[in-house]
Amino acid sequence: MLLIYCVTICGNLLIILVVSYSRSLHSPMYFFLTQLSFTDILLSTIIVPNMLHVVLYEGSYVSFIGCFIQFYCFLATESLECLILTVMSYDRYQAICNPLQYTSIINFTFCAKTIFLTWSLTLLVISVKITNVSLLQFCGPNVIHHFFCDLFPLLQLSCSDTSVFQMQITIIVITLVITPLILIVTSYTCIISSILKIQSLTRRLKVFSTCSSHLTVVCIFYGTLCGIYILPNKGQAFSMSTAFSLFYTVVTPLLNPIVYCLRNKELNTAFKTTIQQLSICTDYR
Secondary structure, three states, X not given: OHHHHHHHHHHHHHHHHHHHHOHHHOOHHHHHHHHXXXXXXXXXXXXXXXXXXXHHHOOOOOOHHHHHHHHHHHHHXXXXXXXXXXXXXXXXXXXXXOHHHHHHHOOHHHHHHHHHHHHHXXXXXXXHHHHHHHOOOOOOOOOOOOOOOOHHHHHHHOOOOOHHXXXXXXXXXXXXXXXXXXXXXXXXXXXXXXXHOOOOHHHHHHHHHHHHHHHHHHHHHHHHHHHHHOOOOOOOOHHHHHHHHHHHHHHHHHHHXXXXXXXXXXXXXXXXXXHXXXXXXXXXX
């Protein structure tokens, strides 16, 4: 787990540094990619260090406030990732389906406003949710059978009536998870339709390659996320639920930079160029 955490941090930091250093990558698509990498760094830092402590000591103690702080940060980063992936799909939609007006629509102002709105919406909605959870009564057992403070393990410890809260959870899931997924599917439906209209097979593959990395990341992220929060949870075995949680909190942030580095030629080329330039500067010094 320590090795995975180190590789995750280094891989996502590498993407941020390469995009910042290479002028050829100063475009909206790579700006949103750096935001995704930053979110992955936050998610790994929130989950993995505490999980290492739990594994090493076969359990861990956490205060009531500390548990809710971890829960709040975890929900915020997961929701941010959903919204950022949605914005990235919209960026690819405009680039492929509306290329003539792409630069006028997806500009620096749009990027700044979008990131500000995603952060504001996420923090506002999650703050309301955390406030409602904190108002529940916890008078029974205080042992969380999980490696972090997640929603369902917390609700299992409450002795309050959670029926109203379950409805609020459904509304929030629809707002921050299902609606972004619908928008992503709609965007890619239009993208695939536009690609199929291209007569040249080589041109089709070239256009599709610009969004294949993002599509792969979306499938990995939403595939595991739906397994936890959208599918019925009561029938899942504890080991299966933990495995899904482990995958989308630990493995997904590790896979995102790997997928983009392997499947994105521009990023791969910029990475090699950056390494060469840094080595030349080091030799010159």
